[in-house]
């Protein structure tokens with residue numbers, strides 16, 4: 134189970150005006166601004182649930198995922214993932230979770246994908262039999278056979294994303310965090326990724342938290358949505374709660390964002 138209770142997170146950002154004079158001035162006197170990325174965020178997600186975490190740019194989605202995966206520590210509030218505080222026992226915690234950041238790679242750029250997988254096997258101390266079973270299953274379901282011997286940098290975005298998802302699941306995590314996993318993918322790759330996530334959730338009961346701006350992803354994958362805006366949870370329900378008649382889903386969501394002024 135995942136719980137977040139009254140979590141707040143702010144960032145301190147240095148600001149200065151343009152120009153050489155301002156750069157010199159900032160050496161002696163820095164101005165800072167505080168950005169409140171998360172403000173009193175609370176929710177609970179049960180085992181096996183698949184939840185869409187949506188909101189406009191800068192709403193606080195990635196900050197939430199980073200806290201849940203132990204990369205960031207909140208300023209205040211509590212958070213547990215399967216009974217563990219993510220940032221306190223990171224080594225144990227990461228064995229339980231898989232994370233895919235659509236805009237970042239966890240694969241080593243210059244080596245064949247299979248070498249990255251072997252490195253991950255060592256990092257996560259995955260036993261041989263589990264690694265082999267998982268590799269075989271993922272290879273089949275994500276159609277990786279032709280890709281494993283290719284260096285990551287030579288893969289297309291869609292091919293890389295399939296490899297990234299496989300990499301995040303080699304150690305059989307109970308929970309998968311997907312931060313914009315279909316960003317930039319063509320229709321065929323998107324469908325393949327969606328189908329795989331659905332199947333993973335159905336067969337392995339993996340808990341999935343998905344952040345995306347693609348409302349078709351949300352429509353296809355999640356029954357529950359949590360809407361975040363300006364660092365606050367604004368709605369915890371289903372797409373049906375915000376959908377009106379046969380309105381287009383993108384227009385509906387844009388209308389919701391406008392109505393909350395986010």
Ligand SMILES: Nc1ncnc2c1ncn2[C@@H]1O[C@H](COP(=O)(O)OP(=O)(O)OP(=O)(O)O)[C@@H](O)[C@H]1O
Pocket residue numbers: 144145146168169170188189190191192193194195196197
């Ligand atoms: N490392 C950082 N340093 C300073 N400010 C940050 C940092 N990371 C995020 N922020 C700020 O915190 C706020 C929330 O950012 P976050 O990346 O969590 O939003 P998001 O919902 O994931 O956005 P997007 O959909 O654009 O990826 C934004 O105002 C952003 O500028």
